[in-house]
Amino acid sequence: MSFNTFGKLFRFTTWGESHGPAIGCIIDGCPPLIDLSDKDIQTDLDKRKPGQSKFTTQRKESDKVQILSGVFEGKTTGTPISLIIYNQDMRPKDYASIKNKFRPGHADFTYFKKYGIRDYRGGGRSSARETASRVAAGAVAKKVLEKKLGKRFSVSGAVTQLGILGCDTSNWNKKIISNNPFFCPDKSMIKIWEKYLLDIRKSGSSCGAIIEVRANGVPAGLGAPIYSKLDMDIASAMMSINAVKGVNIGSGMSSAQLSGEENSDEISVKKKKLKFNSNNAGGILGGISSGQEIIVSFAVKPTSSILKSKKTIDKFGRNTSISTKGRHDPCVGIRAVPVGEAMLACVLLDHYLMNKAQCM
Amino acid sequence: MSFNTFGKLFRFTTWGESHGPAIGCIIDGCPPLIDLSDKDIQTDLDKRKPGQSKFTTQRKESDKVQILSGVFEGKTTGTPISLIIYNQDMRPKDYASIKNKFRPGHADFTYFKKYGIRDYRGGGRSSARETASRVAAGAVAKKVLEKKLGKRFSVSGAVTQLGILGCDTSNWNKKIISNNPFFCPDKSMIKIWEKYLLDIRKSGSSCGAIIEVRANGVPAGLGAPIYSKLDMDIASAMMSINAVKGVNIGSGMSSAQLSGEENSDEISVKKKKLKFNSNNAGGILGGISSGQEIIVSFAVKPTSSILKSKKTIDKFGRNTSISTKGRHDPCVGIRAVPVGEAMLACVLLDHYLMNKAQCM
């Protein structure tokens, strides 16, 4: 059971609501003797932090993380690592307007149906603010993997489609990706995406996005048939991110249209080095990593909160309408990039530890 | 941990290799006092059974299931239900040809890298034969859900794309779907698909497929934030099926291209009945069912075993080549339909029980 816990051997449990005093997470199962400081985690959190450009939500959150346990004299001790991030900038919004109404596309209606009660302030528990905890956990996972697998290990994500606009992903360069507000890997598209998103923002609308996350330096053998397949756990991880509606491994949904010949990732050896002729499998065969690059992509639906009025009902079962005012995020997908990276790192570490337990 | 176990409160554990003496599964957590007989399970197994048409594998398996425990005087007792299916038609194939070679696109290479040993006969544990166990578990899950939710509950799957050919899914009719060898929901496409697949088969090639599974009569409130989201568990379930590379909930990957307005599933009430204007969410909001139809689709890659010779290596690290002989299945996706239905039923029952525990 794992309502708020993710992972099997490397596990994190998150807690907190958007407008409560704080959010946080507990990381359990982290190997001991890993160098770790607040700063290691803060760097990744800053990447996810809102309010950094006009293209994402304007809520100002410093997202300052504090380690409360599990680290002694700069090293992990093998005991649970508790992280806390205090909430800030909780504006005295007019919550009255959404207190009793269910915003379409949000979790308002379903939380109410399930629990009979909900913290309606800023989405409460279903707010994307929870993903800060994941980014923190992912930062720790990356530190462990870098120690265990060496510097050849890396995880890197980008937005590969913004609304209706795709881009060229053949020149995947971390520097380019991190130097534009869209995590776009294609320099030539940045200006175009910028104009596109500004227009959407001005019109009060929103768009979806596709995020791609890649991991390099992953050894063959991670994953486990039949119900701990690496791709199962990755799909599950990505689908847990707010607003994600689809997940692909390698060629993903497109593989349905390939012929057996096209899809075949032939294998050969040259100078004792293994080579796959292609990577439709996204680095995973039979649920187990092949040593190829792990390639995952997922779709984030358009922000549900838009300025246009929408029909909905209230908790008393009456017809009404709702529209968003104030801070408006034209594409929530952009901020999902560091979250996807973090989740992939966590899944990979989890499977690394499982493989170590059973097969090494 | 769950290498071979699926589910949380309704759990099944599968075992067995393609060419061992038998395969089977243990179902744990099934509520007591549910009517259950071999026949209830056999009906679903027969739907998945290979050798039924020239479009699927020609291996003859009677797939005769036997209940070994957990049922007393025709009713479940709440104790584990053990099911066994003996293997048949294990032809004295020339296994020598694949004993030391890794078939591209298969789990041969990764199993060997992980475990240092593999049962190479017919794919061993990674064979699609394992899915018979899931169909059996799904049959039990459906019996329970029908008792708990009433006859309004139903699960229904179809092939909605066969290789490059789509079809019209607007007239979803269980009878039409089950009366053609492709589980195609569009009468007008059956002949076209038939010719297309026969051509592929003759040429020794293969194609992928997209399967869509729908569930009706699912109440609002199933699912649980943040890491037991209903869509997470569904994505995980579908991704666990052999050869699946992508999963969509509702609009899925396409939702990236929608605008906030298009994607908004507005809610209204008419004569005390709740109505959503659309179902881009696939019946799930914030990880919790909304009461709408649950809609899932997933892509199955083309059969990796094709007649054309492919480059590969052997377990000694030498270049070689391989081609499939004998029984050849041009589209493994077709047989994934009852498997997808079964997995969806299992996930829904699991969440029904979890919701009952916490919220009812």
Add this chain to the structure above:
Amino acid sequence: MSFNTFGKLFRFTTWGESHGPAIGCIIDGCPPLIDLSDKDIQTDLDKRKPGQSKFTTQRKESDKVQILSGVFEGKTTGTPISLIIYNQDMRPKDYASIKNKFRPGHADFTYFKKYGIRDYRGGGRSSARETASRVAAGAVAKKVLEKKLGKRFSVSGAVTQLGILGCDTSNWNKKIISNNPFFCPDKSMIKIWEKYLLDIRKSGSSCGAIIEVRANGVPAGLGAPIYSKLDMDIASAMMSINAVKGVNIGSGMSSAQLSGEENSDEISVKKKKLKFNSNNAGGILGGISSGQEIIVSFAVKPTSSILKSKKTIDKFGRNTSISTKGRHDPCVGIRAVPVGEAMLACVLLDHYLMNKAQCM
């Protein structure tokens, strides 16, 4: 996996070291709509709080708990409840004396062997301070059980043996138990125990204790064969408490000496009311509650930190010796009473929810 998580459906995860900034726990799976405030938890914490009498550790801890999430407008919301207790009175002890030495009977040696690193300050993670988190979780469990089972449900613990001194448990009265510093249920023994423990304290020695915990108002049917037996989970819960070395259900270890006739808890019905003639089973048959009173007892070994010098080794493998100075707790068992109550409440709620899921 559950290094720092206890429970299946009602789960709590604890974190924190004795001398870190804080300790705390996350409660997951709590039903919604339960009235809950800081005060509900504080009452139980105060019972465990050290420094309340000269018979327990003199460390002053206010143990002030704060709810950080999961409660909205005075009610649980079904989302994780995060509790934090800041550490206080962390005296600038001379840690140098134990920094490199392993205190016999403590976890110092084994933590170091396992992790290669340990927070040696005040026992670090292995400090009994962690049990404050359990008492907090137990307070929440009791609130839920009282709502679900009614006021007839209650949990009550006592010290039934202090070192070599037993007592009469036939007149089990909550008021008497809570009105003496030993949680002794036998008024006539209080003065005798007091003298006994003062003598031990003066001599710088320590003694063990047996704690008995009882639950009333538990319905028949909680527990699950074969590996979620109610007595398994209770034994596991009690054995998780610091310094516990033995656990009995009902007649426990003594049942080995009973004859079949003596041990037989005969059943009869009188005026439609079920009656067991005895309760050697401690209210559990075949791992499932019978509706009788649940009776559990466990032994806490004598405090390992005594004033007398003891032989030990240091982390460099050299012989040395160690003796405790300063604050000294002659019987750690006494403070285990509220912890045992809390753990029993948590196990019972967990099984109540499991039973609800599968059988109600």
Add this chain to the structure above:
Amino acid sequence: MSFNTFGKLFRFTTWGESHGPAIGCIIDGCPPLIDLSDKDIQTDLDKRKPGQSKFTTQRKESDKVQILSGVFEGKTTGTPISLIIYNQDMRPKDYASIKNKFRPGHADFTYFKKYGIRDYRGGGRSSARETASRVAAGAVAKKVLEKKLGKRFSVSGAVTQLGILGCDTSNWNKKIISNNPFFCPDKSMIKIWEKYLLDIRKSGSSCGAIIEVRANGVPAGLGAPIYSKLDMDIASAMMSINAVKGVNIGSGMSSAQLSGEENSDEISVKKKKLKFNSNNAGGILGGISSGQEIIVSFAVKPTSSILKSKKTIDKFGRNTSISTKGRHDPCVGIRAVPVGEAMLACVLLDHYLMNKAQCM
């Protein structure tokens, strides 16, 4: 969740009723490349097999085990190992006599209250027959541990108290233990125990027993604070065995009566070899193995089925009485010895794998 599954990384799931067609178990998480044959398992099963002496149940069961999966060419493959044991000697007893009655001390009443249905034939699922599956799983665990830890690793159990009769355990010799029908470690007591038990048997009564299980060659570092303590999992394992009511680690319940000085297991080093002066801790400190011998004991209550008539009720709530006829086992505790050994081996392997994952 684990109704019928035991373990975390090395897990086994058992199924089957006393009078169904078969019983069995699935072992999941077993490392690959371990030599394993039916015979390895059969040897241990034969030790538990009933009908071997007049002191245990007279039911004749050949308990012939068959491996159905997970082993290829004599070695484990890392995939689930399915074991089946067909039931035999299911006598056409007069089940009518117990069909509607609840035998006192048995699980009849509680199963019925929980599930509303039960397989009453021979105890159904609650029969001690289920323990054959555990012995089989334990045999596999021992094979793995012997490979991983070397031949210095061994597990050995004995009956150390038979009813009111104790024995001398200071000369623990596997040969002596296995060469008498009571698994008694004290040669001088065998004749006395024999007479004692024959008398009990003749009188139609029964007695309890205490079983002690020891493990040697266990390295320091196995176990994990706080809620996967090695002693928690051992206590849980032993308490899961039918009719067990109490569990001790090391000095166990007696530790309550020790002084801090007596209980202190002082540590010293001589010629670079670590030495503990005593082993009150039973080889476990702070939930983690210290490298000392692991010592566990548990009490099995007297057989509930005795020839004397006992008062009870039937499922319609009416007073009645019951007495056992035919096969009668004067001390079920004896056959618990190989079961206790098996459970300890399984727990140790589980923790060995967990430790490998996190700390090695």
